[in-house]
Amino acid sequence: NIRIAWAYWADRQSASRVADFISALWVFFEVRGSYAPAIALYGDAARKFTRSQPDTVCAAAELQAHQAWFTALIGMPNEGLALAQQSVETLKRYAQDISVETLCGVNINAIFLNRNEVVVATGEEMLASAERSGGDWQRGWALIWWSYALLMKQEIGQAIQSAEESLAIFERLRNPFGWSVASGIILGSISMAIGDITAAKDYFLRGLDAAKEIDYLRLLQISYDNLGTIALLEKDVDAAEQNFFNSLRISHQCGQTREMLASLRDFASVYMGRGDLVNALQLLSVVLSHPVSEQNSLNRPERLRDEAEKLRVQIEAQLDPARYQTAWETGCRRQIGELVEQILN
Template sequence: MLLSRLLICLLVVLPSLLSPQARAAAPETPTRSMLERSRAAMRSDPEQGRKLAEQALADLDQAGAAADPDALVLAHWLLCDYHAERDRAAAEVHLGQARALLPRAPRLRASLLGCEGDLRELAGDSVQAMALYEQSVAVAEQMHEDEQRADGLYRRGYLRGVRGEFANGLFDLRLANQLYERLGMPQQALTSLNAIAILYNRMGDHAQARYYFEAALKAQQAAGLRREQAVTQHNLGRALENLKDWDAAQHAFEAVLALSREIGYPRGEAYALRGLASVRNARGDAAGALGLLDQASELHHRTPDERLRAQILLQRGIAMRLLRRPAEALSALGEAQKVFSSADSRAELATTYGELATALSDQGDWRGAFEQQQKYKAVSDELLHRQLDQRFATLKVEFDSAAKDKENQLLMREKAATERALDQERRAGALRAVVIALAALLVVVMGVLVWRHRRTSHRMQDLAMTDELTHLPNRRHVLGRLQGLLAQAQPCALLIVDLDFFKMINDAHGHLVGDDILRAIATVLRDSGRAPVELGRLGGEEFIVVLPEVDLDTAIAAAERLRLKVAELDVSRWLPDRNITISIGITLAESGDTVSSVLRRADEALYEAKRGGRNRCVARIGAMGLPPARGAAAAEAPAPTVPAGSVTS
C-alpha cells in the first residue's frame, strides 16, 4: 500500500504547490510554466516530468541571485518526489537544497516537512514520519495555508490508517476532502476519497473499497492520468486479493504491470509482480510465484521502499513453505517480520506470524510454532478489537457531528426568534404613548409568536429523537433509554438487527427500493415490539431493540420470531426474484456494563452471525460464554478464522 500512498501524495501535493493561489503570488514566467508542465507530466510520463524539472532548475541556477526562490523550491521538490521512488540519496540532496532556501521562501515549509515525512515512511520509520506530518499540519495552520494543511491532513490520515487508528485517520481524510472541495480542487478531493477507500480496505470493508476504486479508475482513465491509473488499479487489485477473487486480482495486477512498463515506472512494476506472485501462491503455483518475486526483487534495488521489500519477502516465504523448504521460508519470513514490526503494519505482521507458525510446524519445531501462533492470535485479536472499537468511534464521530449540526440549527432559529421579539418590543415602546390599542394588539401578536415558537421547539425536539426515513426512534433516543436502564441496574436484553446483503439490493435495484425495504422492516419491528420494549434505527441497515426484564432464552425466542417474520415478508413488488433476511446479535446487560460494552458485545454477536452465513440469531454474554446460533444455518460449525498464509491489506 505504500506505493499508493506515495503516488497519491504526488497528485495531492504538487497541484497545491503550483495552485492558482501560488501563481498569484508571482507573475507567470517561462520557468513557472515549465514547472507546471513537469507537474502534469509526472502523472502520465514521469521521465518527461523529470527532464522538465531539471531544465527549469538549470534555468533558475543560470539566473543566480535573481532567481525566483519559490520556483527553486518547487523544482527541488519535484525532483525530490521523483527520486524518492528511485534514489533515496538523490531525494535527500534535493530536499536539503530546498530546506536551505526556506528563509527566502517560508510559505512552502509545511510541504517540505511532508516530503521529509514521506522519505522517513519509505524507510520504514513510521514514528518519525508521523511526527513530521504532525508538524506539517501545525505549521500550515499557523501560516493559514489551507492547501498545505489539507496535504498534511491527508498524509497523517493515511499513516494513521496503516497503524490501525481508523477513526482518527478517517477524520483527517474527511477534513482534507472538505478542504479540497472548498478550495475548488476536484482531483485532490478524488484522491482523498481514494485514501478513504484504502482505509476501508484495511478495516476489512473490501467490497466498499472496491466500489470506490472502480469509480476513481473510470475518472482517471477519462482524464488520461496514466500514473494514477496504475496506482488505483493496484489498490483495486489489493482489495480483490483480500476478497480472494483471484481471477479479477490477476487481471488488475497484469494491467498495472503493463501500464507501469509503458510509462517506465519500476516501483509500479515491482508492486504488480508482488501481486501476481500472491495470486500464484494462492493457486498453489509456488515455483511460478518465485520467478515473479525474483523479478520484483531486482526492481526493488531501484525502488527504495522497505515495506515493498517486506511484502516481497512475505510472498517468498509463503512460496518456500509451499515448496517444503522451511529453512528458507523461515529466513524470508523473519526478515519480513522485522520490517512490518518497525513500520507498525499490523495486518501484514499478523499474516507473517501465521506463516512463521506454519513453517515451524513443517520443520517439527512445535514449541516455536506455538509461540508464533500465539503472536498471530494476539495481533489478529488486537486488529479485530481495533476494527470494532474504531467502528464505534467512527459512528460516534458521525453521530456527534450530526447532533452538533442540529443543535446549532436550533440555536440559530432561537436567536432569530429572539431578535424578532426584541424588535417588536422596541417598536411597541415607541408607539405605546401614541396608540394604546396598537400596543395591545402587539401584545397579542407577541403571544402568538411565543406560542408558535414553543410549538416549533417541541416539534424540533421530536424530530431530533426520530429517524426521518422509518419514523422509528433514532439512535440517540434508544441509547438514552438503554443508559437509563443500566443506571437503574434493571436487567434487559439488547438486539442489533442487520439487513443481509443490503448493499447488493441498493446496487441492483436502487436506493428508493432500499428505502422501501427499510420501512417494511421498521413496520415489522413496530408491530412486534410493544411497550415496554424500546426499538429504533441504529444507522444504515441496522436496527436496535431493547427488551427490559427478560432472560436470555426469552430474548433469543423474541429475536427468532422477528427473524422469521422478516423472512415471511412479501417483497415481490420490489424484489421479484428473492426474499429478504436479517441477522441478529443478542446480549444481556450485566452488572457494571456501560452502553459501549453492551453495544460492543451485541455487535460481536452480529458479526458472528454474519460470518456464520447470515439469516440467523447469535447471542453473546460476558461471563457465561457464547450460546449456539439459531436460524437458517444453526447446525453449521462456527465460521473459521483467517487461515495462515492468507494475504491481508
C-alpha cells in the same frame, strides 16, 4: 506554448516568471506519468539559476523540490529525499513561507524509505503552511498527507476524520485530482488497515472513477493494484489478475521499476491462488534479488522484500526441495524486463 515560455524565462533567470509555471507543470507531469521528462525539465531549469540574489536562489530550490517528487517516483528516494530536504533548508534560510506542494517532495521520498518520523514532522509543517495560506486546495492536500501520517501512528479515528475532510474539500472544489487521492489512496488504505474490505473497495472504486476523469495514470495504477488485492481476498483470482495486469501496464508505460516489481509480487499471489507454485517462485526470486525491493510501494506499509519473502516461505513449505531449487535458480536467471514483457504480451 507553456514549455517555450518556461525555457525563455528560465534562460533569463526570471524567478517570478518561472514560478508562475512550477505548479501547473507539476500537476501535468504527475497526471500524465511523465516522470523522467519532469526531472529533466526541473533539473535543467534549476541549473540555469546561477545568480546569488535571494529570489534566484529560492527559485532554484523550489525547482529542485519539485524535481525531488519525480525522483521518488522513478525509484530513487534516497537521492530524492536529500534533494528535497536541501531545498527546504535553503528556503528556510531565506525565511520563505514554504508551500504544501513544495513540502510534498520531502514526504513522498520519506514514505518510500519508511522514514515515518520525517513523514509525521513534514505533515505537521504542511498543516501549518496550509493554515497560513488560507487556501482550500492547500488545506485539502495537507490533510491528505496528515491522514497518512496519522495512519502510520495508528491513530485511526483521527486519520479517518482528516481524510474525510480532505475528500469533502476536493469534492466541493470539483477537483478530481485531489479526491482521487483522498479516496483512492488514503481512505481506501485506512479501511484496509482496519479490515473493512467493503468500504475499502468502495473508496478504491471512487478513486478509480475520479482518476479516469483526468486520465491520472499513477492513481489508476494504484487503484487497479488495490482492487486486485481485494479480488484476491474475495477469492476472485481472474478479477485479481486483470486488475494487476492493468496496474503493471501503467507501471511499464511510466518506467517505474519499483512498481513493476510490486506487480510481479502480485502476479506471484495470483499463481499461488491457482496452485502454480513454480512460476510464482520464479517471479518472487526476481523481486527478492532486485536492490529496489528494499523500498516499499506507496500503497503498502511493508518493504517489497518483506512481502515477497512471506510468499516465498509459504511456497518453500509446499514444494519438494528439488523442484523448489530448480524453480528458484531458473527465476534468478531471468530479468525483470523479460518477465514484464512476457506477462503483458
